[in-house]
Amino acid sequence: MPKWLKISLKIIAGAVLLIVLVLVGATMYISFNKAKVLKMVNEQLDKSVDGTLVIGDMKPNFFRGFPDVSLTLQNVLIRDKQYDRHKHTLLNAKDFNVSINTMALFRGTIDINHIDISNAAIDLFTDSTGYSNTAVFKKDNKKVKDNPSESSSSTQLKKFTLSNVTFTVDNRQAYKLFKFSVNDLSGKMQYPDSGWRANFHLDVLAKSMAFNSKRGSFIKNQKLEGDFVAGYNEGSGKVNVSVQPLNIGETPFKINAVFATKDKPSANFDINIVADQILWRRASGLLAPNITEVLNRFNISKPMDVTCNLNGSFGGGDGGPKIYVTARVKDSKITIPGGELDNCSFNGIFTNNYVKDKGYGDDNSAIKLIGLKGSYNHLPFTIDTGSIINLVKPIATGNFKSNFPAADLNYFLEDNVAKFANGEADMKLRYTADIVDYKINKPVIRGAIVLRNTDIHYIPRNIKLTNSSISLNFVGDDLILSNIRLQSGRSIVNMNGRVNNFLNLYYNAPEKILLTWQIRSPQLYLGEFLGFLAERKQTPAIKSRANSGNVVDQLSTVLEKGKAEMHMQVAKVYYKKFLATDATADLLTTDNGIIIKNIGVKHAGGFLKMNGKMMQGKKLNNFAVNTVISNVNMREFFVAFNNFGLQDFTSENLKGFLSAKTSITGGITDAGNLVPNSINGNLDLSLRNAALIDFKPLVSVGKFAFPFRNLKNISIPKLDGHFLVKGDMITIKPLQVSSSVLNVDVEGVYGFTRGTDIALDIPLRNPGKDSLITDKEELAKKRFKGIVLHIRAHEEGGKMKIGWNKNHK
Template structure:
């Protein structure tokens, strides 16, 4: 072995032995001079303490922290001078281990290179007046200024560890509470010229991070784990912190933060980002007041989120929040329903209006480039927002274009069923997200359907090749460009509902839709569904909150009223034809009110007013009708002889004018109900003829066996009748004809019960029309023999004989 190497080994051995002896000596020195060293430590620490510092015991730890000397301080207490008032101990550590610079110790000073705190609680308390127990560290620096040499002994901490430490910042004046259960915190600090730089690993449970205790805590009961890098700049007083990633409750975040310590009070800026974060996980990191609002919504898949939090450790206000998110092909659940295939860019801030107090009331969720599908209806919202999370109000522009048949998914076959055609929606809306029935939505814009076929279920009404446009203007609903077709009927319409949005939710039965209706031709048989009572469609299984809107829409259509002003060139119903028809109709919950009906038919005209009350398969009507100069044969044919069997259009000729006031029944198929008609009928006939009327022919066989009563010409006849089911009461009636004159009174039974008295002068009245003087004509009427006949029914057979009761 070379000589120089042997000498080197000997020198190293001597140095190691010397070092060991030094450590042993220091350890023995501390052990035999514990009281003196403990006093030195207390004096060193006391330089920065204005209160009580108690170290229960001190033990040296040989070889730990070599070449430094390690001391284990036990039961360390640090309390400010006002502890007896507020009862908050600044530091209570069961184990407080420090590493001391050995050379500094021999010089009579304490230089702490490492601190380890185990099983401890740190409580930084500020009362409602602003006094803090951290004042225990606020010493008078006058001596330091007078004797700068003392400042050279300031300790620079190089390594630190915390294990099982409860750390609390309780600021009663600012209503802030930060409480962390530190499982482990291990790091080191370097001291460049600009300040210091620290790296540390953290594992902590955030029990409370309340910037405003009145509104709850952020990241409450969330585990935080990460490797931090922090630094302090002496020039600007800023502490910067960076961690990537920081796991918060199991979700990784990139975090950058700045704490500005030279400001009074200290403020901060924290920036976080997470590339894949579930909505519920994100909302659960926020304060309870914000959680409550955000949890009204949900997104199924993770989203990319970034957030900035800016605030102050003084005052009691909320920190300023700004959150952005990017959503792609997600499923969004809202109080109003579920939106599939949802994509948008979103942002949130609680400082919507600058200068207004930061908080929920001043918050906004803003959405751009929003697109999705609601019950198979695709739509876009170029810009939408939800304002004021305390009472969220949604606003935006809603646009959609889709096949009309897609509406069936939305309506669920409860109101109408669509096929063919297209639909588009362009709406500007403002709606209360939660209490939309209390605070009515505001909607402006239009809904258009083109060339669609649909079946309106409550009325069993089928329409084809139909189009319409709904326009929302302020609170009103305006309907125009409406074209509906049912079979051969073509109708164009324009309508309006005043105060629609308010009535839609509060009082749908008060909705009044005013229609202007025109048609070149209308076949009433194709609209018989309106005769029947409104029928509720089969109830389908609802999907989520859609039921609210669908049920409300069905209720509005079912209970709402319509006021229709109609002008129709031609109206067809079975054999009936009317031209130049006009009518005012008002639908009610139980029927239809008929006003100002006027039309031309059978060479004359008809006007009518009345009401139709709908029931189960039977509808009751009450009408007042005026008929002017209609062709009797055509008129009776058009109305199916009004239910009469023995007296039909085949028995009539001439022109009829009449006034009626009758009630009756009509089926859902549009047929008169037999025996249902009741009321009064005033008839006026001109240039009439009674043809083949069997009751008179029967009488003629008995009284005038040689006269032809099959064609009786009646130039003029006025009569009054009372109809009661199948019984018609004939008020005294004079029939003056070309064949005979007859005075008629009694009851005519359409099925049974006929009892008619006839007074028949036997003279031939053929030339009576030549007598111009009415009085003379009246006298001549009864000259000669007058036969008094009674036609009545007995045991189901008609009997004709002398009227023994005539006086």
């Protein structure tokens, strides 16, 4: 062995031996002077304690703190002077290991380099008045500064270890409760001139992290594990902490925190948390129960990037902390109460301090979704900024835009109200809505909805429209409908409309909605709109949104209960054989019918005016109308109206021009046909230049009374009559018929199917030349000159019998 090596080994061995001897000596010193050393430790610690400090026992550990002397303090107890009142022990440690600088110990002072606490409980308690058991630590160091000889040199902790330690911060004044079960907290500290730096490993179970104990705990029962870097700057009084990553459960987080302690009764904190690609339910499960309960009503299918900033105080009474969360979501399915949003992307923000200086709570919270795009029931949409403000009474606002094929509305309406085909839809809306049970409720809308060149099947009335366009404009509280083109078969309608106070009535009083229409049409075929005569079909309810205040759910109710006032101008109106021109009308729809006002049409060379109403029924539809007919061609008029349901008296029996006033009621089928024998009312007729052709009752009478006269074509220059119609019976008021063949006074009842009983007074003289008599008095005298036949035509046994009228007076 070389000489230099031998010398080196001897030196090392001597040094080791010296150290061992020193440690043995220190250990023996402590062992033989246990009471003295224990007293020194108690005195050193008692200088900082204003209360009870108990150290049950002390044992030296030879190699544990090498090269320092390691002391194990057992059953260490620290309590403040008011313990008997609040029953919270500040420190209760079964094992409190302290490594003491050996050389300092021989100088008669205590310099602690390492503290190892295990099997302990630390409880920092503050009562409702603000008193804290940390008052056990003295805060007045003036005496020490004035008399330095009474104090040892500053103790600098080099290492620390906590294991199996329960750490609690219970602040009843600020409603804060932090409780951690520490499995392992170990680290090293350095002391540059600016303060201190520490590196430590943390392995704890968070049993409670309640910034407001009334609302519950964040990250409850979650394991926290990570390697921290911390530092304290004496100048700023701030503690900086960083960990990358901190595993909370199985999820890694990047965390940076700043705790401001200078001139503060308790630490203010600012914690920044970053989580990359975390699932929604995982993130919500880390928050306080009041927030988790809300968030779990929603879900986002794919992981998202989240940042969170917590800012507040561990001791203040502000109810914090201030929370600011951002999230980035991309191409995810979002589940919301009552539906799902597909292919969603957005940047989200949550804050519980929406209005500055109004506190940190649900009532001052807001959620913002920036650049939201996705689809709902196949309808693509974008919302530039959507907000939900005040989570106690939440209000949603946003700008909604969408453009899509009109047929995609069928997914949205779920085959209720209407079905669409062809064309496109465009929506640009600004909405404000309450949120009830986390669903959009009764939105107030501004903007426009436009449908272009689409086919619409309005299901409740079975009305089919083709190549139609609609523009709905929400202006203030009003709804303005413009540039509307509807086409059903050959009918084309151009419309503009308005509903005043629409948004206030839509949900609260749909029966008060009045839609005022201005309608123009080049041609209208009424038969294509007979669906309005049929009873409204009930559409199946959408169970998932029933009674939700949803705008779509309410649409069917509004269409059913709302009313429409229509002012129409139609160039040509067709109905079966009926053709009218230059038609005008004012119509008002009701819950179960239509009120008809000021209908005016040109027809059969004359003019018709009508007022009345039509009411829907389950078996038939009832109408009541007052009509004025001016100088229409009788034959065309009867053809157009299908002879008004008459069988024995038809257009083939008539010739001439008709003017009339009617006030009648009756029934009409869903197909638009008059119900036989349903007409009741009054009928005043005025005929000019008329002829009665082959009217069977008169022809039958002629065979009996005038076998040599032709009663198949009777010209009637003028005839005024009054009739009462009741079902299949027509009561003929006394009527004078002056014709080219004979004069007849008629009175009685004509029955279409039964009950005919007509009295006829027929002068036998031939009136063929009466038209040459211009003197009315002379004409009246000649009317009944000569023989007059008094004949009765009546039904008997189902057969018509004609004979002498024995009841004539």
